[in-house]
Structure formats: structure tokens, C-alpha cells
Amino acid sequence: MTAHEQTAPDGWRVFEATGLPPGDPPPSLPAPPPWRRFHGSPLQPPPPDDEEAALRRLGPGDTIPQLGLDEIDIVNAALVLRRPLLVTGPPGIGKSTLAYLVSRELGLGRVLEWNIVSRTVLGDGLYTHDAMGRAQAIAAWQAGLSRAADPEVVAAAGEGGETGSAARSGDGGGEAGAARLPADSRKPPTLGDFITLGPLGTALLPYDRPRVLLIDELDKSDIDLPNDLLHVLENGSYEIPELVRVAARSAGVHTADPGGRAVVHHGRVECREFPVVVITSNGEREFPAAFRRRCLPLEMRTPTREQLLAIVERHLTTRPEGTEALVDLFLQRVQAGGTHALDQLLNAVQLTTAGGFQADGEGRKLVELLLRDLAKGR
Template sequence: MSAQEQTVVNGWRVFHATGREPDSPPQLPEAPPWRRFNGARTQPAPPDDPAAALRRLGSHSVTPQLGPDDIDTVNAAILLRRPLLITGPPGVGKSTLAYVIARELGLGRVLEWSVVSRTALRDGLYVHDAMGRAQAIAAWQAGLRDGAPQASAEATTDSATPSSEGQLPPVLGDFITLGPLGTALLPYDRPRVLLVDELDKSDIDLPNDLLHVLENGSYEIPELVRDAADAASVHTSDPGGRAELAGGRVECREFPVVVITSNGEREFPAAFRRRCLPLEMRTPTREQLLAMVKGHFDALPGGAEEMVDLFVQRVQAGGTHSLDQLLNAVQMTTAGGFQVDGDGRKLVEMLLRDLAKGR
């Protein structure tokens, strides 16, 4: 049964964890009244990023390690326009799920926001290159000929009045770039997919800082709000992307599909968890691991099953292992002349080492 046929039968379910690119993007369920937004100036459809999807998913269809209940949780997050909070040990494919959703629903390029201890909310919303703007204004003023009107730099820049030679001053929007979160909240006809990776590594305040943005689907850029111009064209996180903003305000039309990952290093505030749907991912089964390897290598290389069995044994023994380790070990089996049972055994042991031991 095709994904489109399953959608008709199951009604509210549009995601089936097939990982297959659809012939035509499925129609998404209508948002509930309390999760509808009024973003104007609709953005064009986002570009695809097949190279990133290929790195994450391989060239063939993949079946992630999701059971029926997990798939229902993903569908509920899409229908309710709520973030999906995915927890689980490192390396089990939490962030990969964002790419599976984007490919299967035809939602284009995934916007990635990788969180570290110094990450602040503004980093995800936008960046203002104040130094670059100041240098551009200074260079523009230096280029004015003697006798040209010498208005203040800020007033002249805001009004974008050309000089006596017709040269326009630097425009504020040219020095503002929307971050991944800020770009995801632009008004698109279909939702963007936003991956907020490893939120548990953030400063303790970031989850609380996210509450307002995730609830209201909007934010303001103070520099543009104070600007005299009614609208500004700014850069986005998409390559070569631009967006026209009115009054310095951004509001989504369709709330993005937000996938937040956590390795469980700390708990999040109750107010934050209330706004998310939880999903715990576990280590894939042997069959799922074989399917993943096949998706990345087009076919199962010789010795792949032995590597998968060894990987499963290591995981069942209680160690901490990543799916990347398995792919690296299988890749070595494809190297000409490499013998797993010979001198290569020590190298395989190193590739599949227990990450919890620190070496």
C-alpha cells in the first residue's frame, strides 16, 4: 500500500516512517485553531538539499527504528504543530529522524541549529553584523565628494537617501541574517523542518527562553523595529536566501516541524516539556541495522552481517556505541585486501570500542 493510500485509510496520519520521497507531497492536516498563525508575505518554497539527505539517509529508502506508537507520536506532533522532543543514547539516529520527515513529506531542506553551552536564543533567531555595518557606513561616507550633504550616518542610512552621485548608503537589512529558528518561522505555505540538535548541552536558561517563540510562532528584530524604513530585505539560513520583513516582525504561516534532540544529560523545565511531545528512541534491532547499512551502501557488502552481529553484541553487553561506528566498520570491509579475521581485527576492535570508556 502506498503512503498516499495509507494516508486515506488512516486519515490523520501522513508520516509512515518509510523514508521514501513521495511522487507528490502529501497534504498535511489542518492545524487546530489555537495553533494557526497569520504570517504574511509568503516565502517561496525552500530549496532541496539532496547532498545532506544522502549523508544522513543513504541513497535508498530506510526504515528508522520507530514502532507504531512512535509513528503516531510523530504524526501527532505534525497535526498539533508542537515540537517533538526526542531522547535516547548518542548515535541512535535521533537527528536523522528530521531528515526522514523532510524527505517523506516533501518539505525541502532541513534547517539545523546545533546547540552548545554558549548558545543563546538570539543565535537561533538572527545575527546582526553591527561591525560590518559600521565599516560599510564609514566607507560610504568616505566616498562622498566634498560638498555632498553630510547628514548623520544613522539618519542617512535609515532613509536610504542616495548621495549627490547617486550611490545608495548601506542598507540595514544587508547586515542581518536570520538563524535556523528565525528562518523556520518565516511564513511558508508548507512548514519547514527545524532540527534543534542536543538542546541538553545548552545553558540552563535556553529552554525557558524558547517558550515564547515556540508558543507564539513569532518574534521581532529590534534593530529593524527601530529602523525608519517600513520593510527590509534580510538574509536567511538558506544558501542565497532573502526574506522581506515588514516592521521588523516575523510570524509563521505554518508552524515548523521542530525536532529537538537530547542525550538525556539533564532534565528540562516542566513548562518547556508541556509544549513538546516526547519520543524516546532506542538502539535499532538487527534487521533495522541491516536495512540502514543497505541504504548507505546500496547493497550489503561482504562481511556486513558479521559487523552488524558484532555491533549488536557490543550494545547488548551494555556499552555505549554509535551507528557511525558501525558504518565505519562496514566501510573498512569494502577496502581491497582488508581482512577482518586477520590483522584488521585490532582495527575493528578500535572502531567499535565502547565510547563510555573515554578512549
Template sequence: MTSKSTGSADRWRVFHATGHAPSGPPVPLPKPPPWRQFQGVPPDSDPDTWDVGAARRLGANKSVAQLGEAEIDVVNAAILLRRPLLVTGPPGIGKSTLAYLIAREVGLGRVLQWNIVSRTVLRGGLYEYDALGRAQTVAQLASPRRVETDQVPPADLGEFITLGPIGTALLPARRPRVLLVDELDKSDIDLPNDLLHVLENGSFDIPELVRSKDAEATVHTDDPGGTATIRRGRVECAEFPVVVITSNGERDFPAAFRRRCLPLEMQPPSAELLLAIVEGHLRHRPDGVEALVDEFALRLGSGGTHSVDQLLNAAQLITHHGFPKGQQGRLLIETLLRDLSKAQ
């Protein structure tokens, strides 16, 4: 773990991996390169993107990422160049948490998270269209037997379209959003290249709205209760989002995809960092937690699969009043800190 200075050598940085939210207005971001500028027009006011879930990920502001100077430079380069950050490393070491750390420190609001499984397709990340729901509503409105009431839902096309995490991240705004594409290596083989096309263009079309006679449509977004106005069926960003793509290294990605991403390999956290993480989440340093952290750090270094969540669970448990000592408590701790790569 390195100390984060603000000397002349790192004045170019907007992210220092401190874990602290801005005390005042967020730091302005430098202009993007000419080849990463887009034509989206921000609305008069940006939506509220306060992320209550970030506290669960990061704990108190003492939380610090396991990033050395070189790794911090890579993150800053990705932000300044408006290029996706491809984060690799073993499961459970904080790859996804990095997106929340960036959002908190740079003041970019709620993280938009897209969790990938083998069945995931690009359209689900862009938008969903409830065609059946609209057909039922249109039929209900057209029925001669329907009762005139304000409770009949509208049939406006936009009411049945919801932008996914990518679609919401690409909405035009004055400051970029943070988009987390989690565990892309679990995807179908074609998804990385499909995703690459959208991230290169910074835009996409919604065919249902393109074919509509209406020039504008108000759709739902991935933000709770959020809506956005789409013109001519096209979504195009004004500020390219900060894209954090995580991978557990279960497969290789196409060269064209890797060429457009900046790689960052995260290393297992040190005992010092693990102790800081525990303090950040529990808001104090429990008695006996140092020995627990040292043991967990040894397990991380010996191979296998372990998650920082296991350490947090064990640390929380030993602070519980009346937690059994001796062999009984030891067996429970062993269960919590087990190697996740094994069946039992």
C-alpha cells in the same frame, strides 16, 4: 522494525517512517488546531529548499527509522498538533536523523539545524546583526575621499541581518519547514524556557528593524543564498514548523517546557534495521557485513556508548579492496567499534 501499512487504521497519518520521498506532489497537511494558527502571510513563491545534505544522513530511500507503531503515532501527533517533538535516547542511535526522515517523506525540503552548546543563546538561533560591518560601511560611504564605484557595498540595514535556523523556520510559507534543535540538554539552564516563549508565539521581533524608518527590509536567511522580506521588523509563521528537539538525557527540562512538547524515546536499533541502514548508505550488502552487524548489535545491547556511524565506517572499510584479514584487520575493526564512553 515494523512493516508500514496504509490501511484504514493509519489513514490519519502523514508520516509512516518508510524513508521514501513522495513520488508526486507532497501530501497536503491537515489544518492546524485553532490555537496553533498564526497570522504570517506567505510570499508569492516559496524559496528553493532542496537539501543535498539529507542524502548523507539517510542514504538511499531504503533507509528506515527504528520506530514502532506507537512511536510513529507520536511523530504524527506532533505534526498534526503543531507541537515540538522532544526526542530522547542514547547518543548515536538516530535522533537527529529522524528530522531528516520526516522532511524527506513529508516533502518539507531542507532541514534547518541548530546545534546547541553550553554558550548558545536564543538570539543566535533567531538572527545575527553585524553592527560593526554596517558601521564600517556607513563610514566608507560617508567618507569624502571614497571613489564612486559600484563595488562599494550598500548600507541597507537588512544587508547586515541574517536569520538563524529558528528565524528562518518561522518565516511565513505555504508548507512548514523542519527545524532540528540538536542536543538541547547541553544548553544553559535558561535556554529551554527562552525557546519555549518563541515557539509558543510562532513569532519574534527584530529590534533593529522595528526601530528602522523603513517599512520593509530584505535580510539573509539560513538557507544558502536565501533572502526574505521582513515587514515592520516582525517575523511570524503562517505554518508552524515541524520542530524536532533532541536530548541525550544529560539533564531534565522545566515542566512548562515538557508540557508543550510531545515526548519520544528512541530505542537502540535492531540487527535487522542496522543491516537496512548499511544497505541504504552503501547501496549494496557487502560480503561478511551480517556478522559485523550482529557484533555491533550485541555491543549496543551490552551498554556503553556506540554510534551507527561507527558501523557504517567499519562496513565501508571491509569492502575496500585489499583490506587486511586476520588479526591486523580485526584490531582495526575493534578500534572503529570501540566504546565511545571510554577515554581510549
């Protein structure tokens, strides 16, 4: 009996790598272990969907299983234990696609992407504070109050009225001017309006169901970033010092979702359900043992010939003539030790099916260009 046949609807395996959207209601995750339970508040509304991004990554229809039963069990173990997945494998093999696969199958909404570069620091993922924008907004607000309190401005605005007479006589002009200001302009700009949570910071908001966070190509980061992540990934929480210092009971801030807003209490964010964290690495360097201890490792391998043919058919909704030959050529080059990505194969198949394209002569050079070894520079 296979692992899938042993899976009961209420069993510990909730992810099967089918790529099919869930029913209504979506499947519930097993209860977390006691040491991975969190109690953040206030509860946030469900996140938006981004089906267009999922279609670009997964294609329409069913997803062809690229994970074996052992790999699927590793993903399920990460879901049960509320631990990040550290996904390794050659570039372009579909590591980041796993985040979209989990999100679609479990109905977890829009994937939050944090793309890592050599200059990335922890703060980039948590939140940003637009201090310059806030200073300019406060200066503009103060200038607006001063202008409204100018007796001449008040007199011009209220000429012929009772307020205008009071202003011309100098009696209560400033108060009258302030009263004529729109309600919003009488209030100073709030600090929260200039704070935007990053992908990691948004993923750690208290949602009823976990968000999916993709930390892409962590091996490109500065050497300190994996260690800096340890505290946040262990505690499922962080503070926003700017909000802590003002001692505000609550503040509304922007999130990484388009048009998203969230309320933060006392400057501290804590999740309620630890997010599904998918961390990808191309193996350019090793991570510290303390970081690896907190993650479950998952190595992705090159798909088989049958899987590659199915992937092409899924994305193009057909299997064009000549696809088998291109897949065989792609596999030969991968097996020869070259570095190749799945999108190279998709591009080659798409080009050769364009109307009037000839896959010999000059056309052959274009196919060779598309399927070039990425490890050899140009």
C-alpha cells in the same frame, strides 16, 4: 488491521516513515487546531531542496523503518498539533535523521539545522546583527561621497566637458560629483543587509508549507535556553529590535538558506505554518516541566538485527561478506551496556570491505578501535 491500513489519503496520518519522496503535489497536513493558527506575511517563496544532505543522512533508496507504529503515531500527532518533537535516545542512534526523514517524505525542502553548544543563546538561533560591518560600510559610503564632492576629483573626472568646467569654476561641483556616482553608491547601506536570520528565525518566516527545523542536542545548552525558547515556540513569532527602532515599513534581510533573502515588515516575524521542530537530547539533563509540556516526547531505541543489516545494505547498496558477524558484535556490545553509534558499524563494514584488508591480526585491532565503547573516553 494495522494503523497504516487504517490510514486514508486524507486521514490524520500523513507520515509513515517510508523515506520515499512525495508525489506531485506533496501531501497536505491536516488543519491546525485553532490555538496553533498563525497569520504571518508576506508569504515567502518555497525553500530550496538539499538532496545531498538527505542522501548523507538517509542513504539512497527506501528507508528501513526504524520507528514502530506507536512512534510513527507520535510524529503524526506532533504534525497535527503543531508541537515540537523532543526526541531522546543514546548518541548516534539516528535521532537527528528523523528531521530529514520527515522533510523528504513530506517534501518540505531543506532542513534547517541549529547545533547547540554550551555557549548557545536564543539570539543565535533567531538572528545576528553585524553592527561592526554596518559601521564600516557607512564610513566607506560617507568617504565615497566626500571624495566625489571634492572639486579637484570632479574636475579630473569631467575634464573637457561641461560638468568639468562647472567644477573647475567651483559652481555646483559637489552636485556634479554626486551625480557621477553610481546610483547604488549614492544610497546609504541599508540595515537589513547586515541582519541574517538564524535557523530558528528562518523557520518562523511565513511559508505556505512548514519548514523543518532540527535543534540538535539541546541538553548541551546553558540551563536558561529551554526556558528562553518557550515564548517563541508558543507564539510562533519574534521581533528584531534593530528594525523596530528604525520604524521602517519593510526591510530585506538574509536568511539561513544559502543565498536566501526575505522581507520583514515592521521588524516583526511571524510564521504562517508552524515549523516541524525536531529537538534531540542525549539525556544529559532534565528539561523544565513548562518546556516539556509544549513538546511531544519520542524515545528512539537501538535497531534490531534485521534493521541494522538493512541499514548497512541501504547505505552501501550491498551487503558485503562478514556484515552479519560485525552486526552481531555491535549488538553484543550495545546489549552489554556500552555506548555505540550506528556510524561506527557503517565505518567498520566499509573498512573490512576495502580491497586487500585483512580482518585478523592488525586488522582486528582496527575493527576493535572502530567499535570501541564511546563512554570510556579513548
